[in-house]
Amino acid sequence: MTRVVACIDGSRAASAVCDYAAWASHRLQAPVTLFHVLDQERYPAETDLAGTIGLGSREHRMEELAELDQKRSKLALEQGHHMLNAAEERVSSHGVADVIKRQRHGDLTDSLLAIEHETRLLVMGLHGETSTDRDAGVRWLRHRLQGRGTAGQQPGVPGFPAAPGDDWSGHQRPLGAA
Numbered sequence: 001m002t003r004v005v006a007c008i009d010g011s012r013a014a015s016a017v018c019d020y021a022a023w024a025s026h027r028l029q030a031p032v033t034l035f036h037v038l039d040q041e042r043y044p045a046e047t048d049l050a051g052t053i054g055l056g057s058r059e060h061r062m063e064e065l066a067e068l069d070q071k072r073s074k075l076a077l078e079q080g081h082h083m084l085n086a087a088e089e090r091v092s093s094h095g096v097a098d099v100i101k102r103q104r105h106g107d108l109t110d111s112l113l114a115i116e117h118e119t120r121l122l123v124m125g126l127h128g129e130t131s132t133d134r135d136a137g138v139r140w141l142r143h144r145l146q147g148r149g150t151a152g153q154q155p156g157v158p159g160f161p162a163a164p165g166d167d168w169s170g171h172q173r174p175l176g177a178a
Contacts, residue, residue: 001030001031001118002030002118002119002120003030003031003032003033003100003118003119003120004021004024004025004028004030004031004032004033004120004121004123005021005032005033005035005112005115005118005119005121005122005123006018006020006021006032006033006034006035006087006091006123006124007035007036007037007108007112007122007123007124007125008034008035008036008083008084008087009036009083009125010079010083011125012125013125013126014083014087014125015090016125017087017123017124017125018034018087018090018091018094019090019094020123021034021091021096021123022090022091022094022095022096023094024121024123025091025096026094026095026096028120028121030120030121031096031098031099031100032091032096032098032099032100033099033100033101033102033115033118033119034084034087034088034091034099034100034101034102035102035103035104035111035112035115036080036083036084036101036102036103036104037103037104037105037106037107037108037111038073038076038077038080038103038104038105038106039106039107039108077103080103081103084101084103085101087101088101102115
């Protein structure tokens with residue numbers, strides 16, 4: 001079964017992503033997957049200290065840094081669960097009953113490609129929680145997915161795959177969406 005996949009992060013756009021995903025879920029009669037990816041570089045699942053062990057205080061400092069990295073990753077994982085729970089409440093409040101939550105460590109593009117076979121529509125904000133560039137997300141997605149789409153192209157949105165047969169003509173924005 002294909003799903004509407006909503007990429008959730010801590011950005012201001014997360015609530016609009018939820019609203020659009022709920023709207024699309026009703027329109028397409030498809031369930032929703034709320035998807036959060038912890039960037040592997042920013043929040044590594046494990047810290048690799050191979051080759052960095054030194055003598056005395058340097059070894060102790062490396063162990064302290066590894067512990068801090070682990071604590072930071074654990075906090076980011078917990079924060080991701082809270083974001084997904086809040087997103088589930090928002091989507092459910094729009095009447096969507098079939099919602100699953102998924103959280104992964106890794107690269108966003110690789111994570112999205114891993115679930116491509118179950119994705120009917122991808123909903124994400126223009127930029128992530130740490131970006132100040134409003135168009136960074138669009139440029140990044142076009143660059144990373146260029147040539148990888150197997151479906152047709154949606155008219156007026158060059159570079160973005162669309163499922164064959166999807167008719168978006170005459171669509172209306174969901175209430176409260178910008």
